[in-house]
Amino acid sequence: MAPGLRETRSRLHGPPRNRPLRAAVLLVGALTAVPLAVLFSAWASPETAVWEHLAATVLPNLLRNTAALVLGVGIGTLILGCGLAWLTARCEFPGRRWLDWGLMLPLALPAYVLAFVVQGLFDTAGPVQRLLSQIPGLERVSFEARGTPWVIAVLTLAFYPYVYLLARAAFLGIGRGTLEAARLLGLGPWGTFLRVVLPTARPAIVAGLALAVMETLADFGAVSVFNYDTFTTAIYKAWFGLFNLPAAAQLASLLLLLVALALAGERRLRGAARFHETARGAPPPRIRLAGWRAILAATAGGAVLAVGFVLPMTQLVGWVAVSAGGGLDDRYWALLGRTLLLGGSAALVTVTGALLIGLARRRLGDRPSRIAADLSALGYALPGSVLAVGVMLSFAGIDNALNTLWRLAGGGSLGPVLSGSIAALLLAYLIRFLAVANGPVDSALERLRPSVVEAARALGARGLDLARRIYLPLLRPGLLTAALLVLVEVMKEMPATLLLRPFGWDTLAVRIFEFTSEGEWQRAALPAVTLVLAGLGPVIWLARRSAGAHESS
Amino acid sequence: MPDTLLKLDDIACRYGELTAVDGLSLRLRRGEIGCLLGPSGCGKTTVLRAIAGFEPICAGTIRLDGRDIATPAGGLPPDRRGVGMVFQDYALFPHLSAAQNVAFGLRHLPRRERRDVARRLLDLVGLDGLVDRYPHELSGGQQQRVAVARAVAPQPPLVLMDEPFSNLDVDLRERLGGDIRRLLKEQGIAALFVTHDQHEAFLIGDRIGVMREGRLLQWDSAFALYHQPADRFVADFIGQGRLISGVLSAPDAIETAFGMIRGNVAYGWPAGRRVALLLRPDDVVPDPAGPVEGEVVGRAFKGAETLYTLRLAPDAEVLCEVPSRLDYPIGARLRVRAEVEHLIVFAD
Numbered sequence: 001m002a003p004g005l006r007e008t009r010s011r012l013h014g015p016p017r018n019r020p021l022r023a024a025v026l027l028v029g030a031l032t033a034v035p036l037a038v039l040f041s042a043w044a045s046p047e048t049a050v051w052e053h054l055a056a057t058v059l060p061n062l063l064r065n066t067a068a069l070v071l072g073v074g075i076g077t078l079i080l081g082c083g084l085a086w087l088t089a090r091c092e093f094p095g096r097r098w099l100d101w102g103l104m105l106p107l108a109l110p111a112y113v114l115a116f117v118v119q120g121l122f123d124t125a126g127p128v129q130r131l132l133s134q135i136p137g138l139e140r141v142s143f144e145a146r147g148t149p150w151v152i153a154v155l156t157l158a159f160y161p162y163v164y165l166l167a168r169a170a171f172l173g174i175g176r177g178t179l180e181a182a183r184l185l186g187l188g189p190w191g192t193f194l195r196v197v198l199p200t201a202r203p204a205i206v207a208g209l210a211l212a213v214m215e216t217l218a219d220f221g222a223v224s225v226f227n228y229d230t231f232t233t234a235i236y237k238a239w240f241g242l243f244n245l246p247a248a249a250q251l252a253s254l255l256l257l258l259v260a261l262a263l264a265g266e267r268r269l270r271g272a273a274r275f276h277e278t279a280r281g282a283p284p285p286r287i288r289l290a291g292w293r294a295i296l297a298a299t300a301g302g303a304v305l306a307v308g309f310v311l312p313m314t315q316l317v318g319w320v321a322v323s324a325g326g327g328l329d330d331r332y333w334a335l336l337g338r339t340l341l342l343g344g345s346a347a348l349v350t351v352t353g354a355l356l357i358g359l360a361r362r363r364l365g366d367r368p369s370r371i372a373a374d375l376s377a378l379g380y381a382l383p384g385s386v387l388a389v390g391v392m393l394s395f396a397g398i399d400n401a402l403n404t405l406w407r408l409a410g411g412g413s414l415g416p417v418l419s420g421s422i423a424a425l426l427l428a429y430l431i432r433f434l435a436v437a438n439g440p441v442d443s444a445l446e447r448l449r450p451s452v453v454e455a456a457r458a459l460g461a462r463g464l465d466l467a468r469r470i471y472l473p474l475l476r477p478g479l480l481t482a483a484l485l486v487l488v489e490v491m492k493e494m495p496a497t498l499l500l501r502p503f504g505w506d507t508l509a510v511r512i513f514e515f516t517s518e519g520e521w522q523r524a525a526l527p528a529v530t531l532v533l534a535g536l537g538p539v540i541w542l543a544r545r546s547a548g549a550h551e552s553s
Numbered sequence: 554m555p556d557t558l559l560k561l562d563d564i565a566c567r568y569g570e571l572t573a574v575d576g577l578s579l580r581l582r583r584g585e586i587g588c589l590l591g592p593s594g595c596g597k598t599t600v601l602r603a604i605a606g607f608e609p610i611c612a613g614t615i616r617l618d619g620r621d622i623a624t625p626a627g628g629l630p631p632d633r634r635g636v637g638m639v640f641q642d643y644a645l646f647p648h649l650s651a652a653q654n655v656a657f658g659l660r661h662l663p664r665r666e667r668r669d670v671a672r673r674l675l676d677l678v679g680l681d682g683l684v685d686r687y688p689h690e691l692s693g694g695q696q697q698r699v700a701v702a703r704a705v706a707p708q709p710p711l712v713l714m715d716e717p718f719s720n721l722d723v724d725l726r727e728r729l730g731g732d733i734r735r736l737l738k739e740q741g742i743a744a745l746f747v748t749h750d751q752h753e754a755f756l757i758g759d760r761i762g763v764m765r766e767g768r769l770l771q772w773d774s775a776f777a778l779y780h781q782p783a784d785r786f787v788a789d790f791i792g793q794g795r796l797i798s799g800v801l802s803a804p805d806a807i808e809t810a811f812g813m814i815r816g817n818v819a820y821g822w823p824a825g826r827r828v829a830l831l832l833r834p835d836d837v838v839p840d841p842a843g844p845v846e847g848e849v850v851g852r853a854f855k856g857a858e859t860l861y862t863l864r865l866a867p868d869a870e871v872l873c874e875v876p877s878r879l880d881y882p883i884g885a886r887l888r889v890r891a892e893v894e895h896l897i898v899f900a901d
Contacts, residue, residue, distance in 0.1 A: 452644045458605055474646075
């Protein structure tokens with residue numbers, strides 16, 4: 001029997017039993033859709049006065065800065081990511097094994113942490129310039145570690161791993177057979193690289209590039225360390241500085257448009273093709289580098305690893321060591337506790353949402369659940385600041401309606417009910433990180449093949465017994481991984497938390513923002529180290545998974 | 554029939570517009586091994602899933618052990634039917650060891666006994682020493698054996714097997730097929746297999762059903778399917794052969810290009826009726842004095858024999874199996890005669 005037929009069948013017989021699932025998925029879909037719809041509706045009724053003001057004041061500068069960053073970081077991550085991926089995936093030189101996973105480590109370092117460490121190290125009062133001034137002839141050299149090149153450098157170092165990871169997987173995925181076939185068809189080594197390797201890897205490289213560009217557009221923490229104006233900082237200033245939510249909304253919708261452009265660009269550059277080549281048989285032999293080439297390769301990789309991870313970490317640990325008591329006081333523990341509580345709740349909500357969507361897509365497979373699934377994947381593309389504005393506008397709208405109803409019913413003023421509540425923040429996390437949870441939850445559901453459940457039922461298991469003996473043990477690892485990934489993402493998240501957190505709900509990232517905006521690098525070091533250590537977990541998971549995927553095959 | 558275990562009466566299953574199973578009836582006796590054979594998409598898997606309780610039926614009844622387990626109004630849920638099932642992908646529980654997989658359906662037994670039963674069954678299927686392995690540490694054939702042991706562990710009266718050997722290579726199929734048949738017979742468990750491979754069906758089944766487009770065409774022994782096929786599809790599907798046309802000259806004699814061929818039964822048609830006669834490769838024998846001559850248009854070397862396709866006329870071909878030491882090239886002409894024991898005749 002055709003397996004497709006079987007699935008159709010169980011779907012046809014699904015609806016009566018699956019009504020709660022359908023309702024839950026529609027709820028998740030609606031929750032993700034509403035803030036987006038609210039933002040888009042800002043385009044439907046542009047507030048001319050606000051726009052004129054913006055155009056006359058900040059807009060030209062914002063657009064110029066954003067364009068410079070996107071271009072600079074795009075080129076930077078492309079060169080760094082692809083070059084390093086080629087070296088570690090296809091070449092052999094001393095230290096390659098270490099660099100292979102070591103070059104993923106910068107992923108654990110949030111861009112804003114790297115930014116403030118670079119500031120602390122290189123700015124006028126920093127150790128580097130003090131050192132320079134002791135060299136005869138250089139006493140008068142003085143510069144500010146600010147401006148476009150510095151921001152581009154920091155963001156490139158922070159975001160190149162996206163390109164690196166995807167390009168590396170693509171390079172590793174090209175099978176020996178493909179390369180040998182190309183050689184037999186008359187292509188030389190360079191011809192093979194240009195006409196077979198690059199075109200095959202292009203979709204992956206473009207996907208990585210798109211991620212880097214979207215992170216650049218979304219970045220708030222790093223650019224604010226450098227006092228560099230972009231849309232995210234402008235949204236923050238409009239909201240908190242001028243209490244002008246409409247202006248923030250217009251800026252957010254413009255940023256959303258840029259993100260959409262980046263996504264569309266990715267689709268276009270990637271072309272219709274998605275190449276999923278799984279290398280069969282032996283991997284192609286690596287290109288052995290010797291002599292100065294080997295030294296060059298090792299130095300390049302080592303330098304990126306040093307500047308992108310080792311040096312910043314060393315400096316952070318140094319700062320923690322010199323600050324009194326390391327800063328490990330009650331306030332720190334309370335902060336960590338609240339961060340974990342918030343991250344844990346967000347993980348619970350998000351993993352539940354991802355599980356519902358995954359189940360619905362498999363069990364129902366109908367239009368609404370497919371749309372909900374697509375929407376849930378979109379959230380990760382939304383910059384935190386944009387999302388915060390969307391959630392805030394939706395909740396303010398609901399609050400207004402509630403207040404009106406209450407007054408009509410004869411009550412007094414209710415005041416804000418939802419806006420400013422923890423629910424707003426959790427919703428923002430849910431939307432933003434559903435896509436993060438989707439991956440592991442999906443692969444967990446994949447293990448739960450229909451035949452496995454049927455086999456258990458044929459052996460007499462049902463109801464809770466079935467859940468306890470089959471569903472839970474099979475899903476648990478995936479759900480835990482998803483929860484861990486979301487927890488770490490929430491811990492590192494800065495702009496949405498900053499804009500939406502209720503009073504008293506500071507997280508480590510918020511504290512870092514507060515310290516760094518005062519220039520207190522040393523006091524920001526401990527929360528930063530905590531975040532990096534937490535972030536190492538997912539990076540190790542990622543490195544293991546990609547190693548496993550290519551060594552077991 | 555007192556010892557009927559499974560009885561399907563005129564069942565039908567539909568997927569929306571598509572009728573997957575249509576008016577199918579069959580009986581399986583206690584301890585008997587049945588096999589549903591047919592090309593993919595013929596509805597054979599749907600029959601198994603309907604018996605197991607994973608597909609509803611929209612007409613007819615399914616009776617197991619004298620009670621209705623499925624009717625169009627509904628049926629027992631799969632977990633109460635007490636029917637074992639071996640899935641095409643084995644569907645082993647990846648988080649449980651081989652022994653734990655086998656013990657899964659033995660909840661009613663005390664723990665120690667569960668373990669003993671699992672060990673004994675894994676012994677029986679030749680997996681002693683692998684009881685603590687996890688599914689991913691087992692080869693395809695070993696996983697298959699665990700799946701069978703798991704299905705028979707609760708001592709169900711009936712085990713269903715959905716293409717159980719389709720993921721294994723040919724050698725392994727034959728060995729496992731024999732092993733599983735022996736195990737089922739020893740335990741007195743009836744089974745219903747589904748396969749598209751007739752050799753597999755002949756190897757394992759006591760009784761074989763040929764299905765086509767949702768219908769059961771014939772439910773019979775392997776011998777009967779080969780020598781007394783109920784219709785042209787069965788004749789074509791089982792074994793090899795070609796139809797040649799002829800005219801009935803007497804109730805048991807057919808005039809053909811090979812001359813008069815006599816059968817051992819009388820046909821109900823009037824004399825002069827045009828019919829089609831099935832000739833199997835062993836029905837056609839080379840003979841220098843034979844009545845017809847054909848041109849060799851195809852040949853397949855099979856070791857001891859070579860199978861020739863002979864063209865007698867532009868629209869008439871027969872197959873002929875010849876000891877391989879006699880070698881005829883393509884294009885050679887070969888005289889043959891017919892030597893038929895069981896006449897297989899269809900109205901033309």
